[in-house]
Amino acid sequence: GQQVMQIPQYQHVQEGEDFTTYCNSSTTLSNIQWYKQRPGGHPVFLIQLVKSGEVKKQKRLTFQFGEAKKNSSLHITATQTTDVGTYFCAGPRTGGFKTIFGAGTRLFVKA
Amino acid sequence: GAGVSQSPRYKVAKRGQDVALRCDPISGHVSLFWYQQALGQGPEFLTYFQNEAQLDKSGLPSDRFFAERPEGSVSTLKIQRTQQEDSAVYLCASSLERANYGYTFGSGTRLTVV
Numbered sequence: 001g002q003q004v005m006q007i008p009q010y011q012h013v014q015e016g017e018d019f020t021t022y023c024n025s026s027t028t029l030s031n032i033q034w035y036k037q038r039p040g041g042h043p044v045f046l047i048q049l050v051k052s053g054e055v056k057k058q059k060r061l062t063f064q065f066g067e068a069k070k071n072s073s074l075h076i077t078a079t080q081t082t083d084v085g086t087y088f089c090a091g092p093r094t095g096g097f098k099t100i101f102g103a104g105t106r107l108f109v110k111a
Numbered sequence: 112g113a114g115v116s117q118s119p120r121y122k123v124a125k126r127g128q129d130v131a132l133r134c135d136p137i138s139g140h141v142s143l144f145w146y147q148q149a150l151g152q153g154p155e156f157l158t159y160f161q162n163e164a165q166l167d168k169s170g171l172p173s174d175r176f177f178a179e180r181p182e183g184s185v186s187t188l189k190i191q192r193t194q195q196e197d198s199a200v201y202l203c204a205s206s207l208e209r210a211n212y213g214y215t216f217g218s219g220t221r222l223t224v225v
Contacts, residue, residue, distance in 0.1 A: 033213055042202060043154065045213035088153050097167040098144075099214070101153035 002027050002093055006102035014110050019076040021105035023089035030092055032065055032072045033099065038085040079109050113137075115217035117203050123223045124193045132188045132220045134203030142206040144214060145178055145188050147199045154202055160186060193224045 035043035049065035146154035156170040162183035180186040204214035
């Protein structure tokens with residue numbers, strides 16, 4: 001069935017280092033969404049990308065949607081301890097209502 | 112309300128017990144979703160409502176799981192005869208209109224079956 005995969009599963013960085021997580025779908029997506037979940041919290045919607053090759057920025061976060069609309073990435077520049085959490089990508093199932101989430105990339109930031 | 116509200120926040124159930132989890136979505140939000148999140152995993156889709164209509168229940172794991180949203184606002188997820196494998200965080204999310212746009216999630220109900 002349709003799958004959304006993320007790598008890496010975990011990432012440990014020193015505060016100030018950059019971080020990137022990658023998302024790959026087994027099928028072409030109409031859009032891709034990114035969420036952040038703090039430890040003990042719930043997923044919080046960050047952004048949605050719709051267009052092929054789209055790039056969007058939110059302060060130190062840069063989101064990219066691949067040309068084929070099957071992959072995406074989230075890049076954080078100069079990580080801070082407040083960036084700690086799990087980052088999920090998610091995409092709609094073809095022909096259905098549900099959104100399929102990746103397993104997430106858990107980011108640890110050492111001060 | 113200002114956000115999606117879920118209750119209870121925590122629930123401990125004995126195996127075989129029935130439980131009911133409540134979700135109060137953002138006022139006026141048409142779409143409502145239930146997701147199940149196991150520890151260390153991403154949310155897994157359970158079911159989707161558009162107003163009071165349950166348009167997709169393909170993610171419900173068994174016929175012990177039942178969801179309703181009778182008046183198109185508050186929703187209840189019921190699990191009958193709970194099993195240990197039902198232990199997870201149950202997340203409710205709502206969206207203003209379309210099914211496939213960014214959701215606002217509630218804080219979830221952590222269900223532990225002992």
